[in-house]
Amino acid sequence: MLSCKDVAHLASQTLDAPLTCRQRWGMRLHLLFCRLCRRYVGHLRFLERAFKRVRHGDPECFSPRERLPEQARERIRRALQDRKPS
Amino acid sequence: MTSNRSNPAEWLDQYGDALYRFAMARVHDEPLAEDLVQETLLAGLKARDRFAGNASEKTWLTGILKHKIVDYFRKSSRETVQDVDDAMISHAADSVFDDRGRWRMDVGHWSRPDESLEQDQFWRVLADCVEGLPPRLSRLFALREIDGLSSDEICEVLNISTINNLWVMLSRMRLRLRNCLDAHWFGKEGG
Numbered sequence: 001m002l003s004c005k006d007v008a009h010l011a012s013q014t015l016d017a018p019l020t021c022r023q024r025w026g027m028r029l030h031l032l033f034c035r036l037c038r039r040y041v042g043h044l045r046f047l048e049r050a051f052k053r054v055r056h057g058d059p060e061c062f063s064p065r066e067r068l069p070e071q072a073r074e075r076i077r078r079a080l081q082d083r084k085p086s
Numbered sequence: 087m088t089s090n091r092s093n094p095a096e097w098l099d100q101y102g103d104a105l106y107r108f109a110m111a112r113v114h115d116e117p118l119a120e121d122l123v124q125e126t127l128l129a130g131l132k133a134r135d136r137f138a139g140n141a142s143e144k145t146w147l148t149g150i151l152k153h154k155i156v157d158y159f160r161k162s163s164r165e166t167v168q169d170v171d172d173a174m175i176s177h178a179a180d181s182v183f184d185d186r187g188r189w190r191m192d193v194g195h196w197s198r199p200d201e202s203l204e205q206d207q208f209w210r211v212l213a214d215c216v217e218g219l220p221p222r223l224s225r226l227f228a229l230r231e232i233d234g235l236s237s238d239e240i241c242e243v244l245n246i247s248t249i250n251n252l253w254v255m256l257s258r259m260r261l262r263l264r265n266c267l268d269a270h271w272f273g274k275e276g277g
Contacts, residue, residue, distance in 0.1 A: 040193050043199075
C-alpha cells in the first residue's frame with residue numbers, strides 16, 4: 001500500500017511523465033480512502049492550471065509594474081553607444 | 087534592408103521594460119536582470135545583420151534573452167549543486183510527512199480556487215511564493231513552468247544527475263508552492 005508521501009510524489013510526477021499501471025492503480029486505491037491526498041491532488045491540478053496561464057498567457061501578470069530602473073537604463077544606453085558601429 | 091527594423095538606439099526605450107520583466111520573472115535578481123538585458127541588447131546590436139526580419143524585433147530580442155538566461159543557469163549549475171540537491175531530496179519533506187509517510191500537516195479545503203485566477207492579487211501572491219523558493223527550485227520553476235522545457239533539457243541545464251531526482255525536486259517545488267498559497271492566499275480568503 002502506498003503512503004501519503006508516495007502518493008503526493010506520484011501526483012506531482014504525473015504532471016511530468018506517464019505513470020506505470022501499477023503506480024496508477026496504487027494511487028487510485030489510496031485516494032479512495034484518503035481525503036487529504038484527494039485534496040492534495042486537486043491542489044496540484046489547480047497549480048497546473050495556474051502555471052499553464054503563466055506559460056501560455058503572459059508571465060508579465062507575474063510582475064506587471066516592474067520597470068527597468070533609471071540608473072540601469074542610463075548605463076545600458078552608454079554601453080550601447082560605446083559599442084555602436086560608426 | 088528590411089523595413090521593420092528600428093534604430094538600435096531606440097531598443098532600450100521600446101523593449102527595455104519588457105525584457106527586464108521577462109528576466110525578472112525568471113531570475114528574481116535586479117542587478118542580474120539588468121546585466122542580462124544589457125548583454126541581450128549588445129548581442130542584438132552585434133547580430134543585427136542576421137536578424138531576418140520575419141519575426142518581430144521584440145520576439146527576436148526576447149529569444150536572445152531567453153538563451154542568455156539559460157546560459158546563466160547552466161554556468162551557475164556546473165559546480166557544487168549535487169550536495170544541495172541530495173540534501174533537499176533527503177530532508178525537505180521530513181516536516182510534512184511522519185516516519186510512516188503520513189501527512190503531518192492538514193491539507194485544508196480550498197473553495198472555488200479557479201476564481202482566484204481572475205484576481206490580480208492572486209498572481210502577486212503566487213509570484214512572491216515563487217520568489218521565496220530556494221534558488222534551485224525557482225530556476226526549476228522558470229524552466230519548467232514558465233518556459234516549458236523538456237525534462238532532459240532541464241536536467242542538462244541545471245546539472246541534475248537523474249530524471250528521478252528531477253521528479254523529486256519538481257514534487258518538492260509544487261509542495262512548497264501549494265503550502266505557500268495555502269498560508270498566504272487560501273487561508274486568508276477564508277477558503
